[in-house]
Amino acid sequence: MPTASRAAIHTAGPDLTIAEVVVRDPGPGQVLVKLGASGVCGSDRHVLDGDWNLPSPTVMGHEGAGTVVATGEGVTDLDVGDHVVLSWFYPCLQCAACRAGRMWVCTGSGASAGLLPDGTTAFAQEDDPVYPYLAVGSMSEYTVVAQQAAVKIPDDVPFDVAALIGCSIATGFGAVANDAAVEPGRSALVIGAGGVGLSIIMSLALAGANPIIAADISDEALALASSFGATHTLTSGPDLAAEVAALTGTGVDYAFEAIGRRQTIEQMPECLMPGGTAVVVGLPPEDDPVSIDALLLAEEGKRLVGSNYGSTVPGRDFPLLAELYRAGKLPIDRLITDRVGLDEANAAFDAMRAGAQGRTVIVH
Template sequence: MSTRSVRAAVYRGVEKHVAVETLLLDAPRASEVRIRVRAAGVCGSDRHVVDGEWNVPMPAIMGHEAAGVVESVGAEVRNIAEGDHVVVAWHQACQRCAECASGAPWACRFVRSNDSMLPDGTTRWHDEDGAEMQPYLAVGAMSEYIVVPEFAAIPIPRDVPFPVASLIGCSVGTGYGAVVNNAKVAAGESAVVIGVGGVGLSIVAALRLAGASPVIAVDVSEEKLAQAVLMGATHGFLSDEHLAEKITKLTNGGANVAFEAIGRIATMELLPDLIRPGGRAVYVGLPPENTRVELDALQLAYDGKTIIGSNYGGLVPARDFPRIAQAYLDGQLPIESMIGANIALDDVDDAFRALRDGDNGRRVIVFDD
């Protein structure tokens, strides 16, 4: 094993601009693996960074949705071998705290991912002058190769296409987990999903898998609503000032559960009005930093409504990623229909522009053989 020269998409603080650079990636250390990335999703979280809405350590190697093939392993790696197909989990929990021990790694208090650091507080990246580089969310998926801890590389069946597999690592996993882990939706419950981008469509698909009915998709785009129906929504509503009234009428008193998958103040504040007494409002969309919303606390208490924050869908990656992959293979989660285009690494700036313009369908970077 040795240091590798790789091409990667780098954000250096120039708002709305990512450049492809040649960097150096060190060999994996003990309990780490180096992965040849075959596909990387372009996610809304990446756009928040590139648009200056979230502050992260820089220079940042962008991307956090990755799937690929294990190229080499460090000492002490026991459960993964060279050649394995894997999906990467960006939330790299410490594996030692009380939350991790209780089966809730998403609640880990010592995770270093948001600092763009591996669990030991270091990075394997540097530029050709030796300056340290920061992989966004400890992944840096928009690169030909990456290094992650062994526990963050989750093996999946070889017949799952890499573009599909990459989305399991964040958008699909987050939507699935919000339904199954956070809201614990039961068959026959009514549900609303506000915002049917990548995460919202994944919520819709997971609701169909859970047997929810009706499943109401809400968006400002008729094209996205049409896609939501293909993913399993029974109804599609354009967002307007009468939305709460229409949902209350359709569900005979409000939905059992409602999901906000955008991160906008107006829709986050509206969410509790869409559920019945005793219902659950689940916040999945991520707003810009320091966002505050106003809720009617007295009405929440009076109606016994539950507010749920969804962090990474409450995922346990080693458990949930294989389940999602198998559901895809069984034809129960049509993940491929969420992909609008496969693109080359050099087209990443165009992919971010498409996100800003609200273009339908996820862009996935596919690396050549």
């Protein structure tokens, strides 16, 4: 029987409407999840602020964790009562990329269109479809997701921590471990000390990088960066490359951009030492193309790498991240600076726009 659920719905403009939706029963290969927590992420804000286009109406939220309350036909690896982290990009498991093990660049997923594998949506209002953002829609009391988008984790990992594993932590950790393959003792620069940037910094510290330079325009963000492992901090500006060179003598081995801003992405290659690697993690607006000096890359053997979800394989990486948290090696809980209810979602995004640091989590 379909489930009624309160949800944060985006139709147009920057404000969300808190209203009731109907959550469909899980179909074959799908699970119904009662949400415990949902992260308030910058990607959601991009949608609300008009930077990216989505089908309408959409239940927002893509960073979620909760409890399986029902399973559809054919689900064998999840049971009612399991605690799960939700992935915002379910792989189809059939395309060439999936068969090669590169699920993060799957070409057969309907997640970006807000569709489940069978082409349906998780939600409805008066029989009209309501789309879950990235086929998750975690700013809802309940949601239905593809079974491959729900990964079991230990019950003792708090839902607010688990929700962040599903996006910002996996993205930052994967950028360091999977995309850059950072080696101990190598130098690194992180531009942007927001949620993903802090995840990158703590992952660099775990990898043994040194020095770790954080750059941001906010003194509060830089103080947080230092607390998560940054050895040096710089105020971002047009002279960033010169300041990095003054600190290191040669530039850094690795640079990560975690904002999605054209100007800072364009700065990265100049911040690298010859042979260094720049990793684009932040997603810029669709209509703001980036200009890169290709001659600089070629002559100095520098690499520019795109990081999509940190090349994450959820079934492999989410349990690892949960174990690193449990072992005290990734202090994810310290990222959380505010916990709010669903009715406070608009206020949480307003605070983000005003420069609030750390992570806010909606607790259901």
